Amino acid sequence: MIPPSIDGHGLPPGGPVFTMAGVARGMRDLLPVSVSIVIFGVAFGIAAGSAGLHAWIAVLMSGVVFAGASQFAALDMWQEPVPWVPLMLAVFAINARHLPLGASLYSWCGRLPVLQRYGAMVLLTDANWALSTIAVERGERDVGHIFGGGLTLWLSWTIGTGLGVAIPGITLADVQRYGLDLIFVTFFACTLVGLRRGRIDDLPWLVAGVVALGSVWLLPPNWHVLVGGLAGGVAGMLQRGERS
Amino acid sequence: MSSSDALLVVALMAVVTLATRFGGIWLMGFMPLSAKVEAFLRYLAGSVFVALVVPAVARGGEAAMVAVGVSVAAMLVTRKAVLSMAIGVAAAALFRALFPGIY
Numbered sequence: 001m002i003p004p005s006i007d008g009h010g011l012p013p014g015g016p017v018f019t020m021a022g023v024a025r026g027m028r029d030l031l032p033v034s035v036s037i038v039i040f041g042v043a044f045g046i047a048a049g050s051a052g053l054h055a056w057i058a059v060l061m062s063g064v065v066f067a068g069a070s071q072f073a074a075l076d077m078w079q080e081p082v083p084w085v086p087l088m089l090a091v092f093a094i095n096a097r098h099l100p101l102g103a104s105l106y107s108w109c110g111r112l113p114v115l116q117r118y119g120a121m122v123l124l125t126d127a128n129w130a131l132s133t134i135a136v137e138r139g140e141r142d143v144g145h146i147f148g149g150g151l152t153l154w155l156s157w158t159i160g161t162g163l164g165v166a167i168p169g170i171t172l173a174d175v176q177r178y179g180l181d182l183i184f185v186t187f188f189a190c191t192l193v194g195l196r197r198g199r200i201d202d203l204p205w206l207v208a209g210v211v212a213l214g215s216v217w218l219l220p221p222n223w224h225v226l227v228g229g230l231a232g233g234v235a236g237m238l239q240r241g242e243r244s
Numbered sequence: 245m246s247s248s249d250a251l252l253v254v255a256l257m258a259v260v261t262l263a264t265r266f267g268g269i270w271l272m273g274f275m276p277l278s279a280k281v282e283a284f285l286r287y288l289a290g291s292v293f294v295a296l297v298v299p300a301v302a303r304g305g306e307a308a309m310v311a312v313g314v315s316v317a318a319m320l321v322t323r324k325a326v327l328s329m330a331i332g333v334a335a336a337a338l339f340r341a342l343f344p345g346i347y
Contacts, residue, residue, distance in 0.1 A: 039326045040326060043329065057250045057251070057254060064254060064255070064258040070261060082245065088256055091257050095260070100286065102264075102272075106268075109269060110272060117269060118266055121266050121268075121269055179334065180333065182336050185297055186329040186332040188296050189312045190315055193319040194323070196290070204291055209294045211295070212295035213302060216302070227295070228298075229291045229294075235291075236286070236287025237284040
């Protein structure tokens with residue numbers, strides 16, 4: 001998703017506010033999305049159990065991290081000794097997409113008191129960003145909408161994870177028999193299909209894949225995610241410069 | 245992984261992620277994102293996912309290829325992520341049941 005203009009176009013008159021009514025509207029607007037988030041949460045809960053996380057750690061992670069893709073990535077690196085630096089850099093790289101999302105909301109939220117400004121960001125994700133951005137266009141000026149939308153998503157994700165880890169009696173043998181160890185890789189493959197904007201992604205993604213594969217052989221374990229991702233990001237940036 | 249390590253991992257992940265949520269609007273306060281940086285960040289997410297999938301498939305063997313191939317095909321047809329994941333995982337389970345020697 002590409003953030004729209006960040007220069008304050010389309011802001012409704014009267015200036016921004018943060019009210020409970022806005023929170024309620026945001027919560028309601030994100031309800032239709034919440035069903036699929038609950039199911040994703042269940043999938044994460046099962047995958048987390050398969051990766052060896054305690055049930056309560058998985059639910060806690062969903063509650064305080066609240067960023068599915070990076071949580072799935074963490075499962076891939078859930079090992080002893082903990083690969084601290086590669087893991088945290090991967091989390092940052094995956095969630096760095098929040099930066100342009102937040103930046104695009106500056107014209108709306110940037111002048112509010114600190115608590116309201118950052119309160120609106122604390123549960124920011126792709127989904128409530130998208131729907132709140134649409135809401136602005138039809139006249140919404142309450143940044144509570146962003147927070148409320150995030151609240152619906154947060155509840156769905158955390159409850160879904162709880163349901164997933166609560167499914168009883170899944171043993172390690174079951175995990176392989178039912179292909180549950182492959183949930184995380186199908187998650188990323190499907191995310192990529194949804195994310196692809198067209199041929200413009202081909203070169204960066206090819207670079208990312210090749211560099212990642214090479215890094216598996218040439219670098220210490222777990223660095224391939226970050227190195228491949230950075231290579232793809234740089235390729236995309238250079239390609240963009242080439243064409244403009 | 246010990247519980248204290250796991251807790252620390254979760255806490256650090258939370259801090260890093262919150263920084264990305266706050267960072268966008270914070271940076272804009274004194275240094276708007278340039279078009280170049282924005283392009284980089286936009287490509288970064290997709291590239292990280294590619295960098296996760298490709299080695300995982302290479303390492304995971306035939307069953308992982310089946311899972312990814314089938315789920316991507318299902319996603320292209322249905323555009324429903326959770327359904328496509330389920331179909332891909334089920335296909336891999338079927339593959340393992342049919343060819344127990346291969347992983």
